[in-house]
Amino acid sequence: MKLIEQIDIQPQTAKWLYDLSQKGLLEVDNSFQRNYVWTEKNQIQLIESILIGYPIPEIYLWNTGTDEDTGDTKYSIIDGQQRCGAVFQYIANNYKLKASSLDPNNPKKGVIQDRLFKDLEADDKKAIWSYLFSIRLVRSQVERISIVNMFLRLNSNNMTLNPQELRNAEFEGEFMLLSSKLAELDFWEENKIFGVADRRRMRDVSFVSILLVFLKKGIEEDISNTNLNQIYDLYNDDYQDKETDEIKFKEILSVINAIIDNNNERIKILKRQVHFYTLFTVVFDILNNQDNLTDNQISNYRNFIDNYDNDALLEQYYPEQLSEIYHYKSLVKEGTRQKSNRFDRHRHLKKIMNK
Known part of the structure; x- marks a missing residue:
């Protein structure tokens, strides 16, 4: 069976991803990317895109198995560590939306600049929780070597990853x-x-x-x-x-x-x-x-x-x-x-x- 036939496309909210992370069900596989690469400016611009309602590149998750007692399914992030991290850290109030990093033409700039997540208006908080990410879920039976090869192909022509x-x-x-x-x-x-x-x-x-x-x-x-x-x-x-x-x-x-x-x-x-x-x-x-x-x-x-x-x-x-x-x-x-x-x-x- 081709790998593409073992990948399911599911739209999922930021809340769904956040809850997985909080429960320890969303893992970052350090054999793919050891360190968190994005700067704070990158993070701010992603949150800004969410609040404006712009699309964000899809996230790849690998189903690594379901616990037979709790029924909880664990996922490993194949591609999308920085996107997920930016959302999780903002919700945790770890950085503000600095005005200097925002688009000066953003119509929402005046109401979101220099604010932590807890300081946002209620509608903006809801916009983040309900934002729909395009998730590609790789099924559990796919072997790790196929996951590695897919990651390399996804990023081999991507200037964000070095040799x-x-x-x-x-x-x-x-x-x-x-x-x-x-x-x-x-x-x-x-x-x-x-x-x-x-x-x-x-x-x-x-x-x-x-x-x-x-x-x-x-x-x-x-x-x-x-x-x-x-x-x-x-x-x-x-x-x-x-x-x-x-x-x-x-x-x-x-x-x-x-x-x-x-x-x-x-x-x-x-x-x-x-x-x-x-x-x-x-x-x-x-x-x-x-x-x-x-x-x-x-x-x-x-x-x-x-x-x-x-x-x-x-x-x-x-x-x-x-x-x-x-x-x-x-x-x-x-x-x-x-x-x-x-x-x-x-x-x-x-x-x-x-x-």
């Missing part, structure tokens, strides 16, 4: 789990390496994946999205060195944390992935030959990075490494993807730290 978000839907195995786990380490938040937008769009997981690829395959390995997909697939079911790689990854982050030492200027530099990636590879290399970085190696890196834009001081600190420094700085402008650049930056930075 990492699509990988998150397609792969749920060992490499994905470790990348996600390491992206949740306190180190990233404490040093403000990733912003809120990065975490919402899984750019943190994507970068951690690239660092893991280095641990597994070395600096010469291709880190294009195509090859990342192949790595995810290769280590999806069997990742024998998972625990060893996790320990090594944390060890390297601990050393980098000591180098940063809560210095905001160093954090600004290392927020650029090209700098962080290169330091990560050099620290890994050094730790393969000694137990820890020496005070001299740490000091050399700090002097280099603290005076990165001060050529006069760099010439004073590194009179014999100036060619490496200038070459490194020129390569930084070209990004992380090209293999020869990654290798040369690694080589130059290692010389600077070992002077």
